[in-house]
Amino acid sequence: MKDKIASIKEKFILKLKEVKELKDLENLRVEFLGRKSELTQLLRRLGTLSPEERPETGKYLNQVKNELEKLLAKGMEQWKAKEEKKKLKEERIDLTLPGKIMQRGNFHPITQVLKKIEEIFFSLGFRLEEGPEVELDYYNFEALNIPKDHPARDAQDSFYIDREVLLRTHTSPVEIRVMERQAPPVRMIAIGKCYRRDAIDSTHTPIFHQIEGLAVDKDITFGDLKGVLTFFAQRMFGEDRKVRFRPGYFPFTEPSAEVDVSCLLCQGKGCKGCGYTGWLEIMGAGMTDPAVFNMVGYDAEKYSGFAFGMGAERIAMLKYGINDIRLFFENDLRFLRQF
Amino acid sequence: MQVSYNLLKEYVNLQDISPEEMVYRLTMSGIVLERMEKVSLDIDRVVVGKIKKIIIHPEDPKLSICEVEVTGKSLSIVCGAKNMLVGDKVAVALEGARLPQLGIINSKRIKNILSEGMLCSASELGIEPGKSPGILILDQNIPLSEELKKLIGGEDIIFDFEISSNRPDLLSVIGIAREIAVIFERKLKIPTVEIEENPEHNQKNIKVEVLDEDLCPRYTGRVIRGITVTESPLWLKWKLRLLGIRPINNIVDITNLVMMETGQPLHAFDLDLIRGETILVRRSKPGEIVFTLDEVERQLPENCVVIADKEGAIAIGGIMGGKYSEINEKTKNVFLESAYFDPINNRKTSLKIGLRTEASSRFEKGIDKDGQIFALNRAADLINQIAGGKINSTIIDTNTNLFSPIKIDLRVKRVKRILGQWLEKNELTTRNRLVSILERLGFIVEDQESDKLSVIPPSFRADVEREIDLIEEIARIYGYDRIQPTLFKTTLAQEVRDFKLQVIDQIKEILIGCGLNEVITFSLVSPDDFNKIGIPEDHQLRKAIKIKNPLTQDFSMLRTSLISNLLEVVKWNINRQAGMVKIFEVGKIYLPLSAGSNSLPLEKLIIAGVLTKLEGGDLWSKSYSPDLYEAKGLIETVLHSLKIECWDTLSVDHPVLQPLKSGIIISEGKEIGIFGEIKAEVIKNYRLPEKVYFFEIDYENLISLVHPQINFVPLTKYPVVQRDLSLLIREEIPSGDIIKEIKLVNTQLIKQVILFDVFKGKQIANGYKSVAYSILLQSEDKTLTDQEIEEIFRQIRERLEEKFEAKIRE
């Protein structure tokens, strides 16, 4: 009987080698391990053996059966993997087809710049305030120490609705409105659309966005103005930027300053972009003029403060190297998607 | 203000100061360079010659043949000019000469006559801009055959400085030189004027009467007799060239030179053309007319200041002289005017008549209040030197205390309080520094030992009136770069941004996440935009706020909706081959308040967007196109994201949206948003090829529904049961109503009703539709039994059958 078992095993191994597909393996299982298989029949016939032979033969039989099962399982595994592979190959997946992109939109570059500027000033404790775009002449000019017939009005040619109402030319009126309703200390920024009567060209649009800031307290100095705005300029344009302050003129600040950063294009060496000066002007600033404090009822002896203002379009143009301000308002998707 | 390096040298020693360093230090003290230009008289082999003979060209009477003596030879030169006489000294370009624009000059035949060189005009030599009327006639005393290049300064650098409106004192060469002298701690050299005066001899006596002193607080003048009007000498022409001024004749050129030098505008009248003996300075009469030097007849508005003789106005004071009394080649006697005109009135006049001149741009900012006599004498002296004549001893001066010095207290401690530091080691040394800076700037400092200095500003610094003005001067000269940057000494704890402002960012973030691009457009629109989007004449949206002084019609009104702006953006992009445009803007509209309310208009923040797509696209996107429900869905996405759960949709009548394809979303009684398909005729007006869907959210109404505070609701442990329900119902019954009705059956247990199919077609009876819903049931405190679920469904079926005559499909 033992010989019989051994020959079954040999036969199995031979047949295993001839397997062509997964189905053949299934047939092998039925043939060699199924209920009608020789091995099963031999198992049933174990009882007919002598008690001496029985344990040994039984053991052998089980051993062979386990072996066949193992071989079969291993074969199954191999064949399954093979067939899986074959099936995949037949599917012909083209990995170069485009992925299904969930196309996300973009913040407008001006919004992105404004957000960045906000964040920097938020980190210094400035609060965002709002004010109207259609504004009284009083808030836009007079309270800012720019009476009627002041030459500074020329530089800010305005759109008027009627004699006393105009489209604000800067965000500075928000300062006045905040100071009127709130006692010092003040630390605020205002952001929004401003209007000037400029014809459209590559550096002018009748509408632009401005960021205004104001800090008033008992001990604010010109040194603080320099410190805060240097901090801002380096966060905005890079820690390695040099920042310089030079005298300027605004009716509502005194002393007044123009703030420059070293040119981003030529690293300060001088190029066409910076007019060969190595510097780019980014904003105007200054210590709040006592006349402005008088208008809002602050005690100019007790309090001092500084204010600053900058154009978002200009900042964005410098930051991204954009050469035409009209691009911001054309809203060409090819432009918007670059940011 | 245009000036040159060599000109400045006449007033301040610039030794060891390079032009670059000078410009840098000026920039750092507040004077910005706008333009810098190297100039040189780019000429070679141009020499002084003398005209011996002039004959007419035999073939062309417009040309002359001049016989010119030069370098020991006699040359024959053909010339087209007419202004030369025999005996004149002229500039001769010899064979091989070089001129700035014409290049190399060679002998050539001109209509069969050989011209051995060329007689040059001032513009051909580069001394005068534009085109000179004739050739340059030189001074008789210039030596023959001298190289012209040697007669003029040669190389120079022109600077054009930007001067801020508060510093009119810098609109002069002396003003710029003073600033340089202060910065580099050098001495300012002001030219001395010594006049040889001559008493009057029973000649025409001129008087001045100022009738309106408010407009002209000071008028000075003097008479020079027996002058000769000619072209200016070469050196003067060259100086004017450096200052950017066009030469006219020697008298006018001198008044211009002195204006540029001192900042005091001057005017010269032909004394003999002044009718009568009295010059009146007065307000213009209504309808008064002046024929000005630029040959324009100007009708003056009221309240201009005019200079008049007995017949009428002969000049607009401080702006421009009149043609009638102009200096001309026959002028023998000159009346020279040096006055101070009221800045505000000057500016108003200049704006009203639309004329701004070198003179008016100085008067309107306020010139030196005590500089009239110096400039008058300086000009008289130069006229005397250049044009001859005799200066009358009488000086007319109507001055009544125009300049009264003021004293300003300057607390040394206040300087530190504002700037944040002492300028020097301590208070004492800082005080010395302050005194030194102020004195160099021309201020008088009294009480120099006190901790409160008393400072008197000079007559040319009307801009300095207060302590803070002095501190600015000090900081400016000391150098902003030497002030140490510091950060706030205190912190300020406050919410940096209102909740409302945070929500705006959140909404933008949501829409961007949905694939829309943010755009920013002009809030000014054209009246035609209202026509293009088809707003009826009397519609509310037409009541836009108008700009009183628009630049163009295109930007003459404030927008009342974002629709036209967004459609323009769609058009722009479609025209540039964009296949799909999905955009939104968060921007304001401006609505007028009712008349007489005497307050500012209503500025409303709106979130609006449009969606459109052309046919085509890639593998995945070609089958996609935005539709009405996407527009609606965007509003609903915003609502969901902001945790607003309940709203209704009604149809709406909107002038820009297709009827029956436009809806309004209402929540808690507030109109939150509008959506719909843009009308076909509007699409046509913008020449758009496809359908465009629009949505709009009213930010104020939306924000009133957003809760700043979120309260956690515990999650239930019990399972959700989902059952589907399919029914046959009349076509016109809105799905929203069916869902509402289903929910009403058991508002506690029915959590959600989801529409998953709508079908109309062959198997469905005409006028009917098949709709199918998934209904989700859940209890917070137990697992629902089959009987309970069946009971709810029975009620739903009953309710729908009763309410809508719905047929339930099994």
Ligand SMILES: [Zn+2]
């Ligand atoms: Zn550069």
